[in-house]
Amino acid sequence: MAPGPLTLAVTVLEQYHVSPTPAPAPGQLRSLPLTFFDLVFWDFPPVQRLFFYASADLSDVPDFLHSKLPLLNESLAAALHHFYPLAGRLPCRIQECASPEVVYSDGDSVRLTVAVSRDDFQDLAGDHPRDTARLRPLLPPLAKHGGCHRPSQDVLAVQVTVFPGAGVCVGTTLHHAVADGSSYVHFLKTWAAIHRLGDECREAVVVGYTPPLFDRGVLRDDTALRESFIHDHRHLVESGDRRLDEWDVSRRPDTVLATFRFTDELLRRLGRHVESDTSARCSPYALVCGAAWAGIVRARCVGGGGDADDDGDNARFGFVTGCKPRMSPPIPSSYFGNCLGLCFVEADRRCLTAASASAAIWLVIAGLAEQGRALRDARGWVRGAREYAAARAVTVAGSPKLGVYAAADFGAAWGGQPRKVEIVSVERTGALALAESGGRNGDGGIEVGLALPRLQMEAFRAFHAELVGLLHANDVATPLLREPKS
Structure with a gap:
């Protein structure tokens, strides 16, 4: 029987702030207005995924930090170069926004947490019922900024948890108003391909690569759904709706x-x-x-x-x-x-x-x-x-x-x-x-x-x-x- 959640520990080893590398060109958009499609998911809980990798090569913590983590960090930075809005921020409160949008500023980053766990990797990666309290420590929170005055929040966070002798778990937390599953997988696939091919083949990723399209002009809103959804959200906040x-x-x-x-x-x-x-x-x-x-x-x-x-x-x-x-x-x-x-x-x-x-x-x-x-x-x-x-x-x-x-x-x-x-x-x-x-x-x-x-x-x-x-x-x-x- 697996040990109960209170007997287990996830220890944070390091936290990094990974910025898009190279930085976006000066002429690229720095803000993306949320569309009516985005606003549907404005106050939904963030989407949190765990990826379990079983491999003896990933089981030693010092070796992982020395030889595996730098490439993971570098490939994430390279992927964020293409998907730089994921390093940006969103306002926390819609009632304070004239026009809700994702804003990227030079120097913004994605928080990458590195941790180690003493839990049973094989058990956590199974199909049978597992206590969700054991899985939550593998997931990173979205950091908030700015205190009480117009606070903002990160839109993506990543955590890598090493299980000595068993494998590694990668956890991601994504604000749902920023991207759906298709856009998330586009980013994930790009990150994984850059990591998999390495520096010597990185150009091959770019050659066969379809970059993300950020132009909101391709989406027509002939019936003003965006304004309607902003009004709905503000009314729901004012009425204290918690459904x-x-x-x-x-x-x-x-x-x-x-x-x-x-x-x-x-x-x-x-x-x-x-x-x-x-x-x-x-x-x-x-x-x-x-x-x-x-x-x-x-x-x-x-x-x-x-x-x-x-x-x-x-x-x-x-x-x-x-x-x-x-x-x-x-x-x-x-x-x-x-x-x-x-x-x-x-x-x-x-x-x-x-x-x-x-x-x-x-x-x-x-x-x-x-x-x-x-x-x-x-x-x-x-x-x-x-x-x-x-x-x-x-x-x-x-x-x-x-x-x-x-x-x-x-x-x-x-x-x-x-x-x-x-x-x-x-x-x-x-x-x-x-x-x-x-x-x-x-x-x-x-x-x-x-x-x-x-x-x-x-x-x-x-x-x-x-x-x-x-x-x-x-x-x-x-x-x-x-x-x-x-």
Whole structure:
């Protein structure tokens, strides 16, 4: 059994301030106004990821500090040269901003913390439920500046934690209003490539490199959504709205994080069952989300905590859709910032099964093909997110399309791709953490990270095991795990 969190220690060894190197050219933009896409996520918790690298070459602390850390530091500085807004700052309070923006000033930097941990690396990097209190010390906070007068905050922080004799964990904390998953992975992929190829091949990275696009002029806002969202946020602050906190289970002492894998074969079986039951030919994304949604609704009933849904009998689900190709004109894929639309799904909680939940999600996804549909209800996004938080809706973080495992390959000395990637911040947002499977068995598919109170997690694990058993038994006549009546 792994030791409890109170017996473990993470000791900070060094803190560095890594500035873009070389510094941005004098003519480059120093401030990026937040767009309406960015403002949707203004007061969401930051996105926090952990990358676990198992490698004997990274296990000795003095050697890591002497031979590995300098290259990591240098490659981060080189990547920030291209993504310099990540070294900038955001205002802490929107009510004091005439126009919220990310501002980079010469000398700004990203804080890089280097630490050592005595915890069990293999256990932390597993799929089984782990106490989230053990994972939080591996994550860096976003520093604040300026005291009480117009305070600002960093937008990115990095922490590298060495586990002697086992490996290394890289933790990142990113303000969600600055970048979505696509822009984050663009940065990560660039940083890892520079580190992997080293100084002698750095030019090769630049030659085949697509730089980030910071030009806000490519994004049209014909209906003044930006001004509307700023007004909504200021009104919510003045009214003391705290509904986003309803998602947060991090304050509960029994919260655990676990990973559930849906292999390609399991998804094929699930897809056949859903089509047989509902006539819907769902994407793998819809299938995984539907199964997880139904499982969480059941777990809340069986494991305690209720569904706390405003409508009583309605279960709610929210996800995001990439809007770059859906805008008119389309936005280049290299655009840096947020470009995600919010999508809302509701279904009868009493009749929710993996099949019906998948079909309901797929119906909304299919409807996005309609011209302009992604932005049709955009004016209600800021307030709608809070309504869904108050109803403790299940939402989604990450995407298997991002390819975080491949993007985070820092080279052979790090053991190649990470052994495990976690989005630990889902404990504060109530979201499913989706990624392409980093499955070590080569089974492909999608992995789902989930943070729940321990009793609910046990109920969800039972649901997942039963679902897998039914699908492998080819029992298509059995409804896929309707929630027990309460």
